[in-house]
Amino acid sequence: MTELDAETVRDYYRTFARVEATDTSPIYTTWAEGVAADDEVIGRLLDLPRPKRQANLLFAAARHLGAGEGSYADLRTWLLEHWEEARELMLARSTQTNEAGRCATLLPVLARIDGPLALIEVGASAGLCLYPDRYSYRYTIAEAADPSTSARTTGPDPARTIQLDPPDGPSSVLIDCELANASAPRGLPDVAWRAGIDLNPIDVTDACEREWLRSLVWPEHDVRRERLIAAAALVAKDPPRLVRGDLLETIESLLAEVPAGTQPVVFHSAVLAYVDAEARAEFASLMRSREDVVWISNEGAQVLPNIGAQVEAGVSGGHAADGRFVLAVDGKAIALTGPHGQTYEGLTPLN
Numbered sequence: 001m002t003e004l005d006a007e008t009v010r011d012y013y014r015t016f017a018r019v020e021a022t023d024t025s026p027i028y029t030t031w032a033e034g035v036a037a038d039d040e041v042i043g044r045l046l047d048l049p050r051p052k053r054q055a056n057l058l059f060a061a062a063r064h065l066g067a068g069e070g071s072y073a074d075l076r077t078w079l080l081e082h083w084e085e086a087r088e089l090m091l092a093r094s095t096q097t098n099e100a101g102r103c104a105t106l107l108p109v110l111a112r113i114d115g116p117l118a119l120i121e122v123g124a125s126a127g128l129c130l131y132p133d134r135y136s137y138r139y140t141i142a143e144a145a146d147p148s149t150s151a152r153t154t155g156p157d158p159a160r161t162i163q164l165d166p167p168d169g170p171s172s173v174l175i176d177c178e179l180a181n182a183s184a185p186r187g188l189p190d191v192a193w194r195a196g197i198d199l200n201p202i203d204v205t206d207a208c209e210r211e212w213l214r215s216l217v218w219p220e221h222d223v224r225r226e227r228l229i230a231a232a233a234l235v236a237k238d239p240p241r242l243v244r245g246d247l248l249e250t251i252e253s254l255l256a257e258v259p260a261g262t263q264p265v266v267f268h269s270a271v272l273a274y275v276d277a278e279a280r281a282e283f284a285s286l287m288r289s290r291e292d293v294v295w296i297s298n299e300g301a302q303v304l305p306n307i308g309a310q311v312e313a314g315v316s317g318g319h320a321a322d323g324r325f326v327l328a329v330d331g332k333a334i335a336l337t338g339p340h341g342q343t344y345e346g347l348t349p350l351n
């Protein structure tokens with residue numbers, strides 16, 4: 001361990017506290033600040049391979065194993081007493097947070113594609129985002145809604161809230177999303193076929209796997225945790241086909257399986273940041289070369305430079321991504337989205 005390595009980890013935890021956790025998790029903010037100032041814990045993290053030093057992984061593993069959600073002093077005591085157990089779990093697991101809420105930001109695009117659809121999600125985790133047709137959605141419209149929509153309106157100010165349900169009635173999973181500069185989707189997509197790819201597919205029918213997904217949701221995020229439990233229960237009744245493999249190596253063979261008469265749609269959210277720049281560029285180029293496929297990307301603004309640059313260049317009227325993902329269709333940036341699907345701000349009108 002060099003002092004430079006230690007400073008890099010300290011810096012990373014400080015930045016995690018300030019940028020990622022501060023507005024959304026007081027517990028993780030305090031914990032990350034605590035780790036950044038704690039040479040003993042930093043030293044233990046340095047014994048782990050680089051990708052395993054993540055705050056999200058450390059904190060999820062500690063909570064998963066019973067560290068509780070108290071002060072940093074409590075976490076520290078627990079970590080030093082249970083380091084071997086925590087270390088083993090961090091080596092065995094990774095941050096595979098599966099957020100069904102992201103379907104609310106994919107839906108405005110999916111609902112406008114002529115179906116039936118064949119959905120392929122790369123980096124699917126447990127596949128919860130492969131079921132956009134099985135969830136209910138409640139869109140709060142920040143600007144004038146499209147009056148021609150057939151969706152029903154609910155809530156104290158009915159003109160501003162639109163609920164969409166599957167054809168057989170409201171789902172056990174209800175996803176809220178604030179919509180701006182866009183009209184609400186007119187319905188749910190007709191999904192005829194679905195499959196996912198992941199380096200490590202999570203089996204949603206396995207209670208231990210579901211528990212790990214639960215631990216990955218940050219402490220104060222109760223709505224997300226409840227949604228995860230409901231979505232996992234719904235999907236476990238009809239689990240998706242998930243292929244184990246690297247997205248670049250597996251995508252073409254899965255595309256070859258898409259049934260005739262369906263529109264192939266390849267999508268990914270919060271995935272390409274885990275892949276190196278060269279592989280990201282290769283994947284983007286492959287997707288652009290497939291004119292038969294609709295490619296939907298929902299990633300951080302820095303992840304695919306050509307897409308991020310469209311936002312930066314003000315193609316969209318000078319919007320700053322401001323920590324949000326960029327939603328792009330076939331490489332064209334069309335919206336800024338809340339990373340957990342909580343908001344959708346249109347950058348360009350959808351056809």
Ligand SMILES: C[S@@+](CC[C@H](N)C(=O)[O-])C[C@H]1O[C@@H](n2cnc3c(N)ncnc32)[C@H](O)[C@@H]1O
Binds near residue numbers: 098100124125246247
């Ligand atoms: C943060 S999770 C996002 C899961 C899901 N897309 C969502 O939005 O809820 C990222 C997933 O990408 C997977 N992943 C990372 N690199 C991958 C690769 N090269 N090929 C396939 N999957 C990958 C991880 O295993 C993990 O399950």
